[in-house]
Amino acid sequence: MSNFKSSFSAELRPQVLEHIKEWSSCNKCSLHKTRHKGCLFRGHIFSKTNIVIIGEAPGDTEDTIGQPFVGKSGQLLQDILNETYEEIIECDLDYKIPFIYTITNTVACIPKTDNKVRPPSKNEMTQCLSRVVDILVLCSPQLVITLGKVAHSQLKNYTKQYLQHSTQPAFDHLHLDHPATMLRKSDDAIELYKLRSMSQIIAKLNTIYS
Numbered sequence: 001m002s003n004f005k006s007s008f009s010a011e012l013r014p015q016v017l018e019h020i021k022e023w024s025s026c027n028k029c030s031l032h033k034t035r036h037k038g039c040l041f042r043g044h045i046f047s048k049t050n051i052v053i054i055g056e057a058p059g060d061t062e063d064t065i066g067q068p069f070v071g072k073s074g075q076l077l078q079d080i081l082n083e084t085y086e087e088i089i090e091c092d093l094d095y096k097i098p099f100i101y102t103i104t105n106t107v108a109c110i111p112k113t114d115n116k117v118r119p120p121s122k123n124e125m126t127q128c129l130s131r132v133v134d135i136l137v138l139c140s141p142q143l144v145i146t147l148g149k150v151a152h153s154q155l156k157n158y159t160k161q162y163l164q165h166s167t168q169p170a171f172d173h174l175h176l177d178h179p180a181t182m183l184r185k186s187d188d189a190i191e192l193y194k195l196r197s198m199s200q201i202i203a204k205l206n207t208i209y210s
């Protein structure tokens with residue numbers, strides 16, 4: 001589980017702790033009634049965090065542990081991120097590509113109806129939007145990666161709110177398929193997905209940092 005550790009920098013610590021307190025007791029939408037643990041973010045919130053990854057919503061494993069992307073699809077995402085990082089440090093480039101990321105979802109609490117996990121509603125994502133924007137403002141990323149159509153549908157809102165609340169320029173964007181959509185596919189299809197995602201991330205980072 002060491003891959004799933006989170007940290008934040010000393011200079012941002014008071015702000016992050018304040019936000020965690022606020023987000024952890026949030027009851028802005030009805031999802032607070034069904035969550036066991038809010039899944040706020042995992043990864044690194046530094047002023048130099050250059051990538052923020054946004055998925056759809058926590059599942060049962062995440063709800064139990066209290067972190068986003070720690071179930072099967074989280075492991076697949078983590079494999080992609082680890083291998084992308086290794087590829088980047090092995091590249092002999094005349095510019096440096098940082099690879100510090102944090103991961104979250106459009107909503108921090110598991111969306112469930114009649115005990116069945118479902119996609120988050122538009123209203124739930126709207127209620128949770130300020131939490132995602134807070135993470136973006138803390139990180140000032142160069143790149144936002146949305147995973148799946150649901151997260152992608154919120155991109156315009158995130159960008160608009162981010163630009164209203166941050167002094168930093170707009171982030172670049174990359175859209176990837178959600179890893180959960182790959183879990184029932186063949187090993188070959190999963191491998192192809194990993195390779196395709198890695199090469200898309202590296203190509204995008206190259207365009208940003210070259």
Ligand code: SF4
Pocket residue numbers: 023026027028029030031032038107108109124127128131
């Ligand atoms: S999903 Fe977001 S807005 Fe809704 S209760 Fe959880 S933290 Fe609050």
